[in-house]
Amino acid sequence: MEIQKTPLKDCFILKPDVFRDDRGLFYETYNQKVFEKITGLKIDFVQDNQSVSSKGVLRGLHFQNGEMVQAKLVRVVKGKVLDIVVDIRKDSETFGRSFSIILDDVEHLQLFVPKGFAHGFITLSEQSIFSYKCDNYYDKASECGIIYNDATLALDWHLPKEEFIISAKDLELPSFEEAIS
Incomplete structure (x- = not known):
């Protein structure tokens, strides 16, 4: 495994x-010893989640606050997604910056999303199966997010807006400035 x-x-x-x-x-999806050796981070995953989405489904940008903040290891089991993360750690030198990557079932790349990041993805293929390991449990009371079309972040989701399928809950998410205050 290369990190x-x-x-x-x-x-x-x-x-x-x-x-x-x-x-x-065949491939190994995670090896704690290799991950810890290369990154210096010790992560204990406690929950696995999976979602199935059709083309245009946009999920996020989500995060949890307080004691329930989560790190995630995300991957695509089937299909292709654009995965986006935003550093919302105010004390980080990369605060407010975003990163995007295509994850698919061909290259089998995974993304480690550290604690203190907002995370979301959009399905680019006809269907995707998206899997993620979390180092903390889901807690509805700690849940928050940033609206997908925040002007400050100006994210490129790689599909025309007319193709987006977004939940009512995600359409009500606050702006980046509101979310971090």
């Missing part, structure tokens, strides 16, 4: 060694 830095502090891309033959393929 690559992104432009955002503590946010990493994991590139597994994929072994292919006439039966298909």
Whole structure:
């Protein structure tokens, strides 16, 4: 497994060694010893989640506050998504900056999203199965987010707005400035 830095502090891309033959393929999705050795971070994942989405479904940008803040390791099991993270740690040198990456079922890249980041994705293929490990449990009372079309962040979601499918809850999310205050 190879672990690559992104432009955002503590946010990493994991590139597994994929072994292919006439039966298909095999790869290790996570190895705590390798991750800890390369990143210096010890993460104990406690919850696995999975979502199934059709093309244009935009989920996020979500995060949890306080004691329930989460780090995540995200990947695509099927399909293709644009994954976006925003550093919302006020004391970070990359505060307010975003990073995006295409995750798919061909390259099998994963993204480690550290605590203190807002996270979202949009499905670019006809369907996606998106999986994520979390180091803290979901807590509805701690849930927050940033509106997908925040003017300060000016994110490019790679699809025309007319194709977006967004939940009513996500359409009510606050702006970046409101969310971080």
